[in-house]
Amino acid sequence: MPVTYQLSYLSASGAVSLPVSSGSITLVAGPNGVGKSALLVALYRSLPKGSATYFPGHRQINFNNSWETLNQNAEQLITNLFQHHDAFNRYKGAWAEDQFKSIIRTLLNAEAAYNREFRKGFAEGAYDTPEAARARLSPVDTLNIIFESALLPVRFKLTTAGISAEREGQVYSIDAMSDGERAAFFIAAAMVSQPENNVVLIDEPEKHLHPSITSLLLEASLRARPDLILVVASHDVHLIERLEAGQVIHIRNSTVIGMSPERRTFEAEVLRNTSSLPEDIRTELLGSRSKIVFVEGELGSYDLALYGYVYPGMKVSPRGGCEKVVEAVTTLRGMTEAHWLHPYGLIDGDGRNAQEREALRRRGIFVLPKPTIENVFFFKEMIELYVEADTGFVGGAPLADRLATLSERVLMIARRDRNEIVALRAAWVLERRLSASKLSPAEIRVGSISSVTIDVNAIVNQVSSEIDAIIGTENYEAILQDLPIKRTGLPNEAAKALGATNFKEYCAVILRQFDIMTDVSQYTLASLRGRLPELEEAVPPTAAAVTITQI
Numbered sequence: 001m002p003v004t005y006q007l008s009y010l011s012a013s014g015a016v017s018l019p020v021s022s023g024s025i026t027l028v029a030g031p032n033g034v035g036k037s038a039l040l041v042a043l044y045r046s047l048p049k050g051s052a053t054y055f056p057g058h059r060q061i062n063f064n065n066s067w068e069t070l071n072q073n074a075e076q077l078i079t080n081l082f083q084h085h086d087a088f089n090r091y092k093g094a095w096a097e098d099q100f101k102s103i104i105r106t107l108l109n110a111e112a113a114y115n116r117e118f119r120k121g122f123a124e125g126a127y128d129t130p131e132a133a134r135a136r137l138s139p140v141d142t143l144n145i146i147f148e149s150a151l152l153p154v155r156f157k158l159t160t161a162g163i164s165a166e167r168e169g170q171v172y173s174i175d176a177m178s179d180g181e182r183a184a185f186f187i188a189a190a191m192v193s194q195p196e197n198n199v200v201l202i203d204e205p206e207k208h209l210h211p212s213i214t215s216l217l218l219e220a221s222l223r224a225r226p227d228l229i230l231v232v233a234s235h236d237v238h239l240i241e242r243l244e245a246g247q248v249i250h251i252r253n254s255t256v257i258g259m260s261p262e263r264r265t266f267e268a269e270v271l272r273n274t275s276s277l278p279e280d281i282r283t284e285l286l287g288s289r290s291k292i293v294f295v296e297g298e299l300g301s302y303d304l305a306l307y308g309y310v311y312p313g314m315k316v317s318p319r320g321g322c323e324k325v326v327e328a329v330t331t332l333r334g335m336t337e338a339h340w341l342h343p344y345g346l347i348d349g350d351g352r353n354a355q356e357r358e359a360l361r362r363r364g365i366f367v368l369p370k371p372t373i374e375n376v377f378f379f380k381e382m383i384e385l386y387v388e389a390d391t392g393f394v395g396g397a398p399l400a401d402r403l404a405t406l407s408e409r410v411l412m413i414a415r416r417d418r419n420e421i422v423a424l425r426a427a428w429v430l431e432r433r434l435s436a437s438k439l440s441p442a443e444i445r446v447g448s449i450s451s452v453t454i455d456v457n458a459i460v461n462q463v464s465s466e467i468d469a470i471i472g473t474e475n476y477e478a479i480l481q482d483l484p485i486k487r488t489g490l491p492n493e494a495a496k497a498l499g500a501t502n503f504k505e506y507c508a509v510i511l512r513q514f515d516i517m518t519d520v521s522q523y524t525l526a527s528l529r530g531r532l533p534e535l536e537e538a539v540p541p542t543a544a545a546v547t548i549t550q551i
Contacts, residue, residue: 007043026230030250035254037056039249039254051198053200104189107163118138143185143189146191184213188221215238219242237282294345309528314344345363347368352432387499390509413488426459
């Protein structure tokens with residue numbers, strides 16, 4: 001039969017009581033050091049004697065001696081652990097190993113009681129069919145179902161040693177289980193063997209467990225024991241949200257007002273009926289969102305390495321093409337509750353106009369001031385950095401002579417590859433025009449369709465005029481900066497004119513200077529950061545609607 005208890009603790013304004021009923025989940029959340037563990041102890045002490053079991057966060061999952069060496073039975077141990085509050089120290093966990101052993105004994109006692117009851121019921125004809133008998137699960141059967149639901153490949157069986165683990169056909173003792181197996185066993189076995197309608201208080205159930213296992217294990221345990229009342233203290237936001245508790249006690253601070261036993265007042269608020277924590281609380285628990293910038297290119301590319309220097313506080317993640325960058329940023333910004341990131345995008349200029357750049361910026365996607373990353377490597381300060389490094393290492397012509405050769409070579413190659421350059425830019429413009437002209441299913445369904453006409457010749461003619469105007473300046477800087485030089489002969493030929501074997505070697509020398517951080521490379525990097533987009537702080541996601549009771 002369901003029961004209801006009152007969880008009680010002190011606030012600065014007096015006692016606070018929160019009702020909890022069979023099958024309910026209460027979560028205690030807050031950053032490190034504010035008193036989550038202390039509150040959990042206070043909640044335990046407020047409950048009637050014999051109605052609750054408390055598991056400290058410093059659970060001992062190792063055995064200094066064999067598990068059979070426990071001298072006290074489970075009932076005596078629980079009494080000693082939790083009724084003599086002054087002797088119990090939640091920081092040291094002096095009896096934690098004994099508590100683990102007591103869980104094993106309690107499970108074995110529950111299994112023995114099940115067997116006695118089953119034999120008695122069978123003798124009295126309580127199971128009139130084999131199917132009815134098989135439907136009655138023992139505690140060990142239930143434990144195995146929990147492990148299977150949590151995707152843990154370990155099963156338990158009764159042996160002459162008491163209880164043993166089995167994995168991939170190999171049977172071994174509880175002592176020989178891995179840390180993760182023992183941690184999962186500790187929690188699941190404790191839940192399975194609890195008295196009916198008991199309150200279970202667990203401090204940091206995620207300890208010793210992989211994050212992917214914790215929530216699955218608790219969910220499976222609660223399905224097996226829906227009568228229990230669970231109170232969990234954790235700073236794992238993903239666990240908190242996965243369990244979808246009926247109420248979350250969010251602690252902001254606590255003050256010690258007495259010792260022996262320790263007593264505190266708590267500054268807290270209670271959040272009810274929410275499956276998602278507000279943004280400010282998530283930030284308090286996890287810290288600021290990690291910044292990630294998605295860029296074009298592939299792993300190992302020189303543009304990826306360059307962005308790593310320009311944006312040192314961010315993780316740089318290559319996505320290949322522009323469309324993949326836009327997709328990654330848009331997807332992550334549309335589901336902020338499922339991750340803890342500030343996503344940005346950085347894509348090539350590709351001849352985009354100011355209106356296109358601004359529309360992308362509002363979506364967290366920033367555009368290079370130049371057509372592609374190859375153009376950036378030929379900024380004036382990048383050229384000077386390469387020449388300074390090359391001259392110091394192998395000697396050779398001074399900067400002025402190399403620039404003269406560069407000017408002559410760049411103009412020659414630009415004229416030679418002019419048609420390819422026009423085709424590249426025209427293809428970019430045409431691709432974006434086509435994308436902007438796409439019809440939605442809704443437009444087609446209601447018949448609001450107008451003719452879409454794209455004059456390809458007009459686009460090519462306009463681009464041709466723009467390219468010819470740049471080449472006509474006979475200015476190597478304008479050609480290297482404003483023309484789409486990717487997939488043309490310009491990067492390699494320009495690098496050779498400056499003294500490199502090819503563009504790849506040219507980039508490697510520049511990046512090496514950023515590695516060793518000379519005065520010149522520091523100046524170059526500072527200049528580069530000033531010329532490339534400054535990735536603005538994303539607008540914080542809208543906090544989820546939630547009922548908050550101030551305490």
